[in-house]
Amino acid sequence: MAAPPPKQRDPSGVDNMRQLIALRWLAITGQYATIQLVFSILGLPLPIVSMFAILGGLILLNIASSVAVRRGLRVGERELLAALSIDVAALTGLLYLSGGATNPFVWLLLIQVVLGAVLLRFWSACVMAAVTSAAFALLAVVHHPLSLPDDISVGMLDLYVLGSLISFVLVAALLLLFVTRINRNLRSRDARLAAMRQQAAEEDHIVRMGLLASGAAHELGTPLASLSVIINDWGRVPKLADDPVLAEELSDMRVAVERCKSIVSGILMSAGDPRGDQIAITTAAAFFAQATGEWRARHGADSLSFDNHLSRDPRIVSDSTLKQIVWNVLDNAWEASQRQVAVRLEQEGERLMLTVRDSGPGFDPVILANLGKPYQSTKGRRGGGLGLFLVVNAMRKMGGWVDAGNAERGGAIVTLIWPLDMLEWNED
Structure with a gap:
């Protein structure tokens, strides 16, 4: 048996917020792994306490966001813009503590620009682009310097080039993954809107059919009443009443006319309020x-x-x-x-x-x-x-x-x- 038809609502905002929450979990995992790699394995000096504090704040934010979504948070333009802005602020803080604009992972800011262009309206997307551009400019001027020894290299690549390569691969992979999923949410929303438009068109079709049926029923009422009177008059004519065959046919005609009148009455009744007649x-x-x-x-x-x-x-x-x-x-x-x-x-x-x-x-x-x-x-x-x-x-x-x-x-x-x-x- 089919399930009840879904209620007509637009959950695309909630779906997109879930995608941002999932993206933030991936970002937290990747940032933690990168900090551990640079600090513990490569031995580069980092303000690790401050950086882990930022990650802890992101974890608390993600938990709170997940709970709010499960409790039915209504997600609109402002909520999505706020979530993307917080992610930009957190990433800016981590980059500030690890070299600023000289950090090859600074290009991760582009992810927020692209997500803003996909999820937000034009002016909100412009705000997101301006915020990330301002963050990049600020990181170019003010940041905690990251000292890299000149002799550190990995194979044929020095550390900066390797970081840039990893950053590029991350940006490409995350954009491919999440823009695809978000576009799927948007296509689902468009399909729901198309279904709602179809339903509205069908209801308009019903209204027009009801008006036509009502008009036809009114037009048929008069000739049917005339036929009923004529048949009753014929039933009182002795020559017709005394003929068994004709009398039976008149009886059948009378039943058919009454049936037609009943149908016309039903049409007129159904053309009104669908739950208001003969309760x-x-x-x-x-x-x-x-x-x-x-x-x-x-x-x-x-x-x-x-x-x-x-x-x-x-x-x-x-x-x-x-x-x-x-x-x-x-x-x-x-x-x-x-x-x-x-x-x-x-x-x-x-x-x-x-x-x-x-x-x-x-x-x-x-x-x-x-x-x-x-x-x-x-x-x-x-x-x-x-x-x-x-x-x-x-x-x-x-x-x-x-x-x-x-x-x-x-x-x-x-x-x-x-x-x-x-x-x-x-x-x-």
């Missing part, structure tokens, strides 16, 4: 038994089987839209197979589920991939596919969702899922 307090078992029973009465006694597997029978608020949702799914199932439709009502945790299974050919993979989009139908007629489209969007507005798939032995399965708190009657 009734009932139980889940009673409502769905009545809805499926009325549908069975129109399609034949063997058209539907209904199984109630509720562990308890909650009281719910029902209306015409809820019934119409069920009927639309049943109509689709019947049209697909023309054989008995199996309906199962059950409760799973705090969810109420109605599963409809038919014996037809099942859903095409393309239909499943585009579930809930208009005009996605395998029936081969123009304008098809609107029934399931309306069901999906009506369920979404009610706080529920639709899960569709194919059974292993053939046939389609559609499950309507409502959180109980969206339907259950609360006497308070």
Whole structure:
């Protein structure tokens, strides 16, 4: 069964902050290893206590940031700019204590510039570029000198060239790793925005369809009323009333006209507030038994089987839209197979589920991939596919969702899922 649709929110800021936290952990590890290498193995004099104090501050900052993110910190432009600025300040402090601009690792400042360009808006990225440029200029003028013996070399490379090589490789690797991951977050955000725009377009489509249906229903009301009057008048004509064949046909016509009038009334009712018409307090078992029973009465006694597997029978608020949702799914199932439709009502945790299974050919993979989009139908007629489209969007507005798939032995399965708190009657 599909999980509930994710709430429409933009977590890209939080995701990007997590990337910065991960980058900071790597930076702390690399800086600690470099300090130990230079101080302990190469024996170069460094103010190691001050440098470890800066690393300790970064560790505390990262722990606090991780806790804040887990507790639901809202991450926006200011938070990301502040995090990048703190990283620049910490790196500037370490470079100040180890040679300033003469330290080959000074080019690590470029990482903050690139991350700012990717994560921040234009003016915030300009601020980050200005901050790092100012830090570089300051390090060129003021820094703790780093004395390197002239005879220190590693193979064919002297120590400064080796440091520059390591710095270049680190910058390239970190930029490749984190810019790629951050771009993936941004692409995910763009996909969410596109989905939200699609949902807005679908809801606008529903509104326009509702207006058209409402107008058509009003237009049909008058001729249907006229037909009803004419048929009733014909029923009082002796020649027609005394003919058994004609009398039976008039009766069938009367039933058909009343059915049409009922459909028109339902269209007018559904075109209004989706939860505001014909509200009734009932139980889940009673409502769905009545809805499926009325549908069975129109399609034949063997058209539907209904199984109630509720562990308890909650009281719910029902209306015409809820019934119409069920009927639309049943109509689709019947049209697909023309054989008995199996309906199962059950409760799973705090969810109420109605599963409809038919014996037809099942859903095409393309239909499943585009579930809930208009005009996605395998029936081969123009304008098809609107029934399931309306069901999906009506369920979404009610706080529920639709899960569709194919059974292993053939046939389609559609499950309507409502959180109980969206339907259950609360006497308070």
